[in-house]
Amino acid sequence: xxxxxxxxxxxxxxxxxxxxxxxxxxxxxxxxxxxxxxxxxxxxxxxxxxxxxxxxxxxxxxxxxxxxxxxxxxxxxxxxxxxxxxxxxxxxxxxxxxxxxxxxxxxxxxxxxxxxxxxxxxxxxxxxxxxxxxxxxxxxxxxxxxxxxxxxxxxxxxxxxxxxxxxxxxxxxxxxxxxxxxxxxxxxxxxxxxxxxxxxxxx
Numbered sequence: 001x002x003x004x005x006x007x008x009x010x011x012x013x014x015x016x017x018x019x020x021x022x023x024x025x026x027x028x029x030x031x032x033x034x035x036x037x038x039x040x041x042x043x044x045x046x047x048x049x050x051x052x053x054x055x056x057x058x059x060x061x062x063x064x065x066x067x068x069x070x071x072x073x074x075x076x077x078x079x080x081x082x083x084x085x086x087x088x089x090x091x092x093x094x095x096x097x098x099x100x101x102x103x104x105x106x107x108x109x110x111x112x113x114x115x116x117x118x119x120x121x122x123x124x125x126x127x128x129x130x131x132x133x134x135x136x137x138x139x140x141x142x143x144x145x146x147x148x149x150x151x152x153x154x155x156x157x158x159x160x161x162x163x164x165x166x167x168x169x170x171x172x173x174x175x176x177x178x179x180x181x182x183x184x185x186x187x188x189x190x191x192x193x194x195x196x197x198x199x200x201x202x203x
Contacts, residue, residue, distance in 0.1 A: 035061035037076070037183040039160050041137045046195045050144035052080060055137040056100070056160055061180035064162070065127070067171065068104050068111075075166035076100040076134075080142055081157040081187070090155060098140055099163065102130065146195040154192040160185050 040055045056076060060068070068074055078098045083090035101114040110123045111130045117138055124130040142156065162183035164175045175181035 033059075033061060034179045035059045035064060035183050037160055037162060038185045039078070039158055039188060040135065042158060042188055042190060044156065044190055044192065045139070046146065046193075048146065050142045050149075050156070050192065051139045052142055052156060052158060052190070053137045053139050054078065054158060054160075056134040058131050058134055058183070060127075060131075061183075063178060063180035064183070067167075068102065068127075071104065071106070072168060072171065073166070074102045075163040076102070076160060077163040078140065078158070078160045080140065082142070082144055083155045083157060085153045085155055096142060099166075100134070144192075149192055149194055152191070152194055156190045156192055157187045158190065159187045 036057070036059045038057045040057050041053060043053045045051045045053065056078070058076065060074075064074060076099070078100070080096045082093045082095070084093055098116040100116060103112045103114070104110075105112055105123070108123075110125055111127050113122045113124065113130050113133065114120075115122060117140065122130075122133065124133065144156070148154075162181065164172060164181060167175055
C-alpha cells in the first residue's frame with residue numbers, strides 16, 4: 001500500500017497522496033501494524049483548580065509515519081469531560097481539549113513537538129525520542145474551580161485520539177476508513193475528590 005509513497009513521495013501532491021491511501025497505491029503489500037494510542041499514569045490534584053496528570057503512549061502506523069515525513073502534521077488531542085454522577089449514569093457538564101502537534105522538519109531532518117501546555121515547540125533528532133517525551137506525564141489545567149465541586153458525585157473523564165479533522169481535506173476520507181489512522185483510546189473515568197476548602201465561618 002505504501003510502496004509508491006516511498007519512491008515518489010516528494011512529488012506527490014496532497015490530493016494524490018490522499019487518493020493513494022484510499023486506493024492502495026501501486027501494488028498490494030501486507031498490512032502494517034496499525035499503531036496504538038493511550039493515556040497512562042492518570043491522577044488528579046487540587047491547586048486552586050483541578051489538574052489532571054497524564055502521559056501519552058503513541059505508536060504510529062506506517063501510513064501515519066509516511067504522511068508525517070511527507071509534510072502532513074499529526075495532531076494528538078487529549079479530551080477532558082467533566083460530569084455529574086447519578087444512579088447508573090452521568091450528566092456531561094462541559095468538555096475541554098489540549099492539542100499536541102507533531103511535524104517533520106525536512107531541512108534539519110528533525111521532528112518538532114508543539115506543546116499545548118507550555119505553548120512551546122521542542123525539537124527532536126529522532127521520532128522515537130519525541131514519542132518517549134510524550135510518555136512523560138504532564139499536568140493539564142481543567143479550569144474546574146474548587147467551589148464547583150460540592151460533593152463526591154463529580155467525575156473527570158479523559159481520552160486521547162489522533163485528531164483526523166486536523167488532517168488536510170484530501171486525507172480525511174481515507175483516514176476515516178483506514179485502521180492505520182484510527183488511533184484512539186477509550187474514556188478513562190476519575191472520581192473527583194472534594195477539595196479541602198477553607199472554613200469560611202472561622203473567625
